[in-house]
Amino acid sequence: MKKSLRACLVFFISATLISCQNGKSEQEKKVYSTATVITAVNIIDIHDGSISKGDVVIDSGRIKEILPNLPEKDWEDGELINGEGKYLLPGLAEMHAHIPSVMWNDPQMEETLFLYLSNGVTTIRGMLGHPLHLELRTKAANNEILSPRIYTSSPSLNGNTVTSPEMAKEMVTNYQKEGYDFLKLHPGIRLHVFDEIVKTAKEVGIPYAGHVSTLVGIRHALESGYASVDHIDGFLEGLVPESAHVNPTENGFFGYNFTEKADPDLIAELAQMAKENKVWVVPTQSLFTRWFSPTPTERLAEEPEMQYMAKEVIENWVNNKNNLTESEDYDAGQWEDFMLIRKQLIKALHKNGYGLLLGSDAPQVFNVPGFSIQHELQAMVDAGLSPLEALQIGTLNPAKYFHQEGHFGEIIEGASADLILLDQNPLKDIKNMQHPAGVMVRGKWLSRETIDQKLKALSDKFKEATP
Template structure:
């Protein structure tokens, strides 16, 4: 089976720690803002509240009421939203920073992402600093949490290594500790013991060389692909066994992120015809020129290795992706909590990639409502933020996305973004377009 693909396309991160200018947003923070005649998809149950008025004050949802009701307070900013749909802000639960943070945050926000979980701290990066700057409003970005460095067997050779690494994670204040899939049993169990002392959740890849039960001791699995490698050939072909395994996974409390889109992206690189189409993608303009040049070269891992490019390999990749979709449906049917994460890398761009991930999750057999939960309700539960996030209800944070079309009819309608409210700041369609244009212009500059 295929080992987890490397981040070969990463060619360096240019961190930016200054202020993300807020000139795009209407200064609605501190003002009373009203969405008028909007159709609300609250996500606390599968309903649509038609023709509502949603009032926000100081970054929180203050009132949700029928728009026909007489306004009982002064409204500073009115957003006309007739025939539009309001959903909670989206969560990207598998994000990787690969270029300029201010540009990548613009891509996330322009795509309705108001929560992001970074899944590795690469050399030269400081995600604790990023998280704190976002928290203190020095950097305008989504609610941000982060793992420490991506830890492999070479990083954890001894029990002493484990103790030191976990202590460092605690001292640095990382939200999660991320591991690879090949840790020896004694190292893995010691890691769980040590992280338990500091209440640091262990996340990342399943332990492929150990029985399923060991992987279920983690907080979350980063890829449904992991189960494709934990199960043997006979188990993978046995639907009855897979359903039983899903029930065991459910009972463990484990969360799973399918990350179907990034697996699909492998074949887009490896297959010549798909690669030709990828080269014409309109979103490439939002990546730096040097970065794109490398991604589109034939020297990348997925273009140069026959494990991916051979005709038989392309067939295998297709079958493996289908297996992952099928098991995603089995997990959902067993009520295993799923959350959307797109594992942003290369030309699978932040923000845009999340919408493709949602489309693939829905194509796996989930309903649009179930799919939307993976980017709203479920991440809020996982991050212990149900009191402030995940649904559109009074008293919660005003992290909202206004859509032109109903996502409960077609999940692809999450892309029909009319505007985004993040931390009470309203960014209309023109403002979001201006943000994207600025990213595009930055990426054209020499040396980027």
């Protein structure tokens, strides 16, 4: 690269500072021979939304330094990424992700992990674990594969897989020993079995998260100390007064059948319970704005991002949605009321609960990995969060959830270099998160050109496979 006529030459790989004959400051003379530097970029402080212009130096997968942008600074031998006029923010966490149960070197695995990265998702919390995911987690951590950072649940604990307290004790103990990050709870667990899961999990030291079984109920679930309740599951049922005498097992799709019986005045109580018991909530609102919405399947199936999924997957999604929303029990007006209550819950749990975590449930019906996080961000804004708050629940909050504050989720020196480069300010419009100019995951840079090439190859693959 050309050297500034006014800059000094420095040749130590270790970035040692030496005296400069023309009197430049020490800061202006740093040289990193193996570094990547994002120059002259608008750096977003995810804590308060303030923006400062600077140079971000990345080395060995971490943010080494953040320096004020000085036009006379000279970088030697490093990879320079021009950030002029662009905006930099931390990579996002998809806190309700799904990972294929195939070998790490299977094309389906590589494609799914890349789709997350293509939209700036640099951390995923896998919500349906498999023994293969333990190996995958290690390979991702060691940068042996191109992948977001991975946290993985155990295989599902549900009404069919765990039917007695004895089974609960054995399975929880084994999953903890095998090294899963947390337990995944699905519906159908009976109350006395659930209580044994909780008791054993606390004894062996493994968190539990996911669904709330109808025989457990949201209040007992919150008091039992879930790490997170996903989908806002059980909350709408918890808004139904006891005087309504409903059968909890007749709740329908996440409480939809009880929409007209729900009392919004009870929202504050449930938010306070979540706060007192330190229970995070993952809304997965895009699941309800897409899969469970009156939006015609034909329109969703024609969205550009669907080209990155196999034809048979799209066909399956069409059938799943039609089976759900074309039944006699489905009413678009009731869906509107249902969604209004969910938005009220989201806002209350964000403002007065323990906090929200960004998650879209992907891949799921019309939720393409990576792309669905864009729908989720918009859904959070539509529910009353500011763009900054929506971004915080995908950055700062996940780091806090995993007890990794300062390690990822913010742009500070020493943190993992998980970054999103954008052409426009996402704090002004959350839609500016779409189509990033580049993504960095643990120091590995994916330019827009690279992302587009990989996406095109994936699209071409599925086009060729279509009869």
